[in-house]
Structures are given as C-alpha cells and as structure tokens.
Amino acid sequence: MIVYEYPFNERIRTLLRLEDLYEKFSFFLHQSDPMQHHVALATIFEMLEVAGRADLKSDLLQELERQKHTLISFKSNPNVQADMLDRILEDVDRVSSALMACTGKTGQSIRDNEWLMSIRGRTIIPGGACEFDLPSYHAWQKNSAEKRFADISMWFAPIAPLFDAINVVLRLLRESGVTTKVFAQSGSYQQMLQGKMYQLLRVTLQQELNVIPEISANKYMLWIRYMSQGGDMKPKAFDGDIAFDLTLCNF
CATH class of the missing domain: 1.10.3900.10 (YacF-like)
Structure with missing residues (x-):
C-alpha cells in the first residue's frame, strides 16, 4: 500500500x-x-x-x-x-x-x-x-x-x-481520522464536505495500481483525480475505476 x-x-x-x-x-x-x-x-x-x-x-x-x-x-x-x-x-x-x-x-x-x-x-x-x-x-x-x-x-x-x-x-492528528473505503469512477472521486473543517487528508491505495492522486480540497468539496505515469514520466489522466481508502483527519 x-x-x-x-x-x-x-x-x-x-x-x-x-x-x-x-x-x-x-x-x-x-x-x-x-x-x-x-x-x-x-x-x-x-x-x-x-x-x-x-x-x-x-x-x-x-x-x-x-x-x-x-x-x-x-x-x-x-x-x-x-x-x-x-x-x-x-x-x-x-x-x-x-x-x-x-x-x-x-x-x-x-x-x-x-x-x-x-x-x-x-x-x-x-x-x-x-x-x-x-x-x-x-x-x-x-x-x-x-x-x-x-x-x-x-x-x-x-x-x-x-x-x-x-x-x-x-x-495524534493521523489517529483522529476515520477511514472509509470509497470508489473512484473513471479515475475521479468527489465528496462534498459541507463546510466542515479538516486538517489532513490521507489516501491509501495499492501501489501496483500505478496511479497517482491529484488532490484539490477546501472546506466545501474534495476532488481527487487519478493520473497514470508512462515511460516518459509525464502524468496522464487515468480513466479506470479505483477502490481506495480515504481518511479525513481533524483534531
């Protein structure tokens, strides 16, 4: 992982x-x-x-x-x-x-x-x-x-x-989070945070999937886009489905 x-x-x-x-x-x-x-x-x-x-x-x-x-x-x-x-x-x-x-x-x-x-x-x-x-x-x-x-x-x-x-x-911050299993469809995952303040996001996935999460987030919405990396090391959008663990941490 x-x-x-x-x-x-x-x-x-x-x-x-x-x-x-x-x-x-x-x-x-x-x-x-x-x-x-x-x-x-x-x-x-x-x-x-x-x-x-x-x-x-x-x-x-x-x-x-x-x-x-x-x-x-x-x-x-x-x-x-x-x-x-x-x-x-x-x-x-x-x-x-x-x-x-x-x-x-x-x-x-x-x-x-x-x-x-x-x-x-x-x-x-x-x-x-x-x-x-x-x-x-x-x-x-x-x-x-x-x-x-x-x-x-x-x-x-x-x-x-x-x-x-x-x-x-x-x-203490990492241990404060609750981990949930979520699913990214076509390489994309979105979640509304409804104004709740978090301090740290953790994404855990299988390394052999060979994908990289690009994360953007604020107190209203979380968006994760998965990218793949070829021989030229240039990230490209990944359009497959991915299961991963999501942890939102806050004191």
Whole structure:
C-alpha cells in the first residue's frame, strides 16, 4: 500500500515538510560516508529555513495542551484503554516539557556558530562547498564517522525537542481520522464536505495500481483525480475505476 497526504492549511503543510526533512536527516546521519553526513548537515540548514516562523513553537505548545485536555476527558470513558491513554498523555507531557525548556529562536545556537553559517552560505551556491571554498570543512569531513556523527548530533540537539513535538502532534492528528473505503469512477472521486473543517487528508491505495492522486480540497468539496505515469514520466489522466481508502483527519 502507498499513502498520499494532503494538508488543508499552511500550519499542517509546514509540519509535514519538517517531518519529511527530519526523516531525511535521520537517514543520512546514521550513514558513515562523509558525503552522506554532508547531506545530513545541509538538511539541518533546510530545517532552519522551514522552521523560521517565530510562532511555530507556541503553536505546538498550544496544540499539545489542547490535546492533553481532550485526552484527559476520555479517562472517564469505560471504552477507552486506560494504559494506552496514559502512555499518550506521558508522551504529550514529555515533549511539551522539553519544548518549553527551549529558549530563544528555533536554531539560534546554529545561527550563532560562525563556522556552520559559513558552510550554510556556501551550500546554497551550486557546487559551493568544494574543498578549495571551505578547506576547514574539508578537513572536518576527514574525521572518523563516529566523530562526524557526534558533532552533527550535538548541533541538532537544541532543535530536537521541536521535532519530537511535531511527531506527537502529527501522530495524534493521523489517529483522529476515520477511514472509509470509497470508489473512484473513471479515475475521479468527489465528496462534498459541507463546510466542515479538516486538517489532513490521507489516501491509501495499492501501489501496483500505478496511479497517482491529484488532490484539490477546501472546506466545501474534495476532488481527487487519478493520473497514470508512462515511460516518459509525464502524468496522464487515468480513466479506470479505483477502490481506495480515504481518511479525513481533524483534531
């Protein structure tokens, strides 16, 4: 199965982008080649660009607090698994406390590091991080994989609580949705949303169908058009019938 997600607003779009960057960062950080660690470091710089909104931290803290109160209200429900609920509440408390302990602007410790900022300034130039441009960076890349891993982990540590909070918020959002099996006729599916506000749409379908959903949605209507991709990689309208899972998520 393959899952496609569509954010309904800019806030969720930002969180999804940061989640995607974190997955890339984590993958390349745990490799051993200097080129792979270069990608991990460059990805941190991309994170700073996306997370530059000053209100992102406060948005996450407010959302976590709101979710905490909602979850606590479920404690009196006999149909709720108490141990699972307690674990979720512990996760919310843990990431909220860690995020609240972060001071200053997101990534300020990296911005204050002149050496890292010199690398950041060169990486935005195509081919700008060559050894003759950044000899000190070239020397650092010759360190052992363990030393490079420790350094990058240390530089990332001050912004790690932000990504822990994003992980919990997006997990709660995805788990809030109810999945229904629906059917697209002639490659098209429409559903009226009647003004109800959603934050995230998830489409799950069989990967072997080799189709790609093009999604457009607002609070009134959802429209999914399926496309196929040939050898030239140019998407073309798909006119077959498709069964897929649709999940609308909202806190």
